[in-house]
Amino acid sequence: MSADHVIAIDGPAASGKSSVARALAKRLGFCYVNSGAMYRAVTWRALQRGIAVQDPDAVTALAEEARLACALINDESRISIDNFDPSPHLHSDEVNRAVSLVSRVPRVREIINLQMRRCVAGRDVVVEGRDIGSVVFPETPFKFFLDASPEVRARRRNAQGQRDEIAMRDQADSSRQTAPLVIAPAAERIDTSALTIPEVVEEILKRLRAKGLSRATVNSRR
Ligand code: DC
Numbered sequence: 523m524s525a526d527h528v529i530a531i532d533g534p535a536a537s538g539k540s541s542v543a544r545a546l547a548k549r550l551g552f553c554y555v556n557s558g559a560m561y562r563a564v565t566w567r568a569l570q571r572g573i574a575v576q577d578p579d580a581v582t583a584l585a586e587e588a589r590l591a592c593a594l595i596n597d598e599s600r601i602s603i604d605n606f607d608p609s610p611h612l613h614s615d616e617v618n619r620a621v622s623l624v625s626r627v628p629r630v631r632e633i634i635n636l637q638m639r640r641c642v643a644g645r646d647v648v649v650e651g652r653d654i655g656s657v658v659f660p661e662t663p664f665k666f667f668l669d670a671s672p673e674v675r676a677r678r679r680n681a682q683g684q685r686d687e688i689a690m691r692d693q694a695d696s697s698r699q700t701a702p703l704v705i706a707p708a709a710e711r712i713d714t715s716a717l718t719i720p721e722v723v724e725e726i727l728k729r730l731r732a733k734g735l736s737r738a739t740v741n742s743r744r
Contacts, residue, residue: 526644526645526646527552527646527647527735527740528642528647528654528659528664529543529546529550529552529647529648529649529662529726529730530651530654530655530659530662530664530706531543531546531648531649531654531666531668532650532652532653532654532655532665532667532668532703532705532706532709533652533667533668533669533703534652534669534675534688534692534696534703535675535679535688535695536674536675536676536678536679536688537668537669537670537675537714538668538670538678539650539651540558540650541719542650542668542714542719542723542726543648543650544648545719545720545723546648546723546726547647547648548597549723549727549737550648550727550736550737550740551737551740551741552597553594553599553642553645553646554597554598554599554647554648554650555592555594555598555638555641555642555649555650556598556599556651557634557638557649557650557651557652557654557658558621558650558651558652559599559612560590560592560634560637561621561624561625561634562608562612562621563590563603563608563612564584564585564603565617565620565623565624565625566603566608566611566612566614566617567588567608568581568584568620568624569616569617569620575620575623575624578626578627581624581630582627582629585629585630585633586629586633589602589603589604590603590633590634590637591637592637592641594641594645615686618686618687619687621691622690622691622694622695622698625695625698626698626700627700628699628700631653631657631700635657635658639658646740652695652701652702652703653701653702653703653704655667655706655708655709656701656704656706656707656709660706663708663733664730664733664735665706665708665709665710666709666710666711666712666729667705667710667712668711668712668714668722669712669713669715670713670714670715671713671715672689674715676689710729712725
């Protein structure tokens, strides 16, 4: 069960991943997959059900029981959990605070990775996350790691009207035992601090062309 072309876009919070990955997918005619939304969906459901998110066993039980589904609709991933659409709640302060606790639990990661691989099977996709190039799709030759200075990332979050403690979340995401945020071997790092979204997209397209991947080459195989 594998996807066709996978472009992995990893990086810390507010590095520009979501905007870049979505725009890049549009340019290439690929689907856009947001893996963070899956971790956020499980976190939202745990909080909603009053599960102690600090307790890995309780979180594991919740994840085993929950009906988590990922579908590609209008070329973007959509998540449902226990038949709820969690999307309005995914960026609440409560979810921002708890998501690193939930995403450090190994069984949660296994369940999400399985759903994600199923969801993209046979499709051309741009997937954003923390461990896409290192763990979920290590075989893809198209791996990018986006980064930006802590000041720029904090400014971007504020501009989005979010009071997200990104420094704390990055520290937790980078120091956890299972699938920590790392630069995957062979991933190309791009510092987005001084670049606009279109500039980052152009840079990635340029590097993809150098690796032999462009919209034309993908379409010509069909
Ligand atoms: O991309 P995001 O900020 O929406 O992700 C939310 C959290 O989910 C992030 O702090 C860590 C976790 N996450 C992860 O552990 N692995 C992924 N592939 C994606 C997100």
